[in-house]
Amino acid sequence: MIASRGPAPTRSNLLRTRHRLERVRKGVDLLTRKRRALVSELFRIAAPAIEARERVLAKAATAYPVLLQSLGAGRATLEAAGWPSRQIEVTAEVVETWGVTTGRISRLAPVRRTSSVRGQAPTLTGPAIGAASREFEDLLELVLDAASSELLLRRLAEALARTSRQVNTLERRVQPGLLAQIGRIRDTLEEREREDHIRLKRLAGVRQAQVTAPARG
Numbered sequence: 001m002i003a004s005r006g007p008a009p010t011r012s013n014l015l016r017t018r019h020r021l022e023r024v025r026k027g028v029d030l031l032t033r034k035r036r037a038l039v040s041e042l043f044r045i046a047a048p049a050i051e052a053r054e055r056v057l058a059k060a061a062t063a064y065p066v067l068l069q070s071l072g073a074g075r076a077t078l079e080a081a082g083w084p085s086r087q088i089e090v091t092a093e094v095v096e097t098w099g100v101t102t103g104r105i106s107r108l109a110p111v112r113r114t115s116s117v118r119g120q121a122p123t124l125t126g127p128a129i130g131a132a133s134r135e136f137e138d139l140l141e142l143v144l145d146a147a148s149s150e151l152l153l154r155r156l157a158e159a160l161a162r163t164s165r166q167v168n169t170l171e172r173r174v175q176p177g178l179l180a181q182i183g184r185i186r187d188t189l190e191e192r193e194r195e196d197h198i199r200l201k202r203l204a205g206v207r208q209a210q211v212t213a214p215a216r217g
Contacts, residue, residue, distance in 0.1 A: 006180075006185075009184065009188035009192075011189065013185060014185045020178060021175065021178040021182065024170055028170045028171055028175070031166055034099070034163055035163045035167060038100075038160045038163060039160065041097060041098055041156055042153070042157065045149055045152060045153060045156070048149055049149040049153040052142070052150070053146060055142050056139070056142045056143055059135070059138055059139045059142050063132070066128065066131050066135050067132045067135070067136070069128045069131075069132070070128040070131070070132040088107065088140070089108040090105050090106060090107045090108060097156070098159070100152075100155050100159045101155070102152045103148065103151055105151075107144045111137045111138075111141045112137040112138060112141065113133075113137065
């Protein structure tokens with residue numbers, strides 16, 4: 001059995017396929033505009049997000065060497081400097097940008113603590129542990145501040161890639177396929193019309209011949 005190459009060549013299917021092609025073209029237009037908007041938004045937040053990431057990397061590059069120095073005081077002393085334990089309070093909300101759902105994180109209070117609330121006197125822990133504590137508290141603040149822009153940047157990049165794939169699929173596969181179907185149906189209908197026209201001319205000729213033929217005695 002030969003596989004069907006598309007809908008049956010009828011006028012109703014021709015109209016239906018044309019309507020579908022029109023919807024596809026409108027979809028391509030909408031997705032193209034969305035892609036432009038996503039690119040614009042991506043460029044708008046890219047620089048601040050990259051700067052925030054660079055600040056995190058720069059602080060990490062200074063914080064970890066200080067942590068290594070503080071290990072000279074002993075691991076037990078270093079762990080004791082983290083007491084009393086505490087919770088870092090933040091707010092998180094869901095936001096939407098150009099149809100892209102993401103999250104916004106905001107810290108409610110500074111992360112860095114003063115020496116008076118650490119639970120350990122600086123003379124007992126030493127300057128290296130105090131410096132490491134300050135460095136990593138600053139690092140955590142930078143991470144929390146950069147989290148929202150970093151997440152939005154990734155979500156926008158994912159949405160842009162997905163939208164580009166959709167546009168390419170519609171333009172390079174769906175639209176050419178519909179155009180080919182329309183062409184096949186139109187050609188078949190035109191061929192049928194020509195055959196019907198020829199058939200009608202033949203019938204008209206036969207009838208005309210019958211009318212003009214002399215009656216036999």
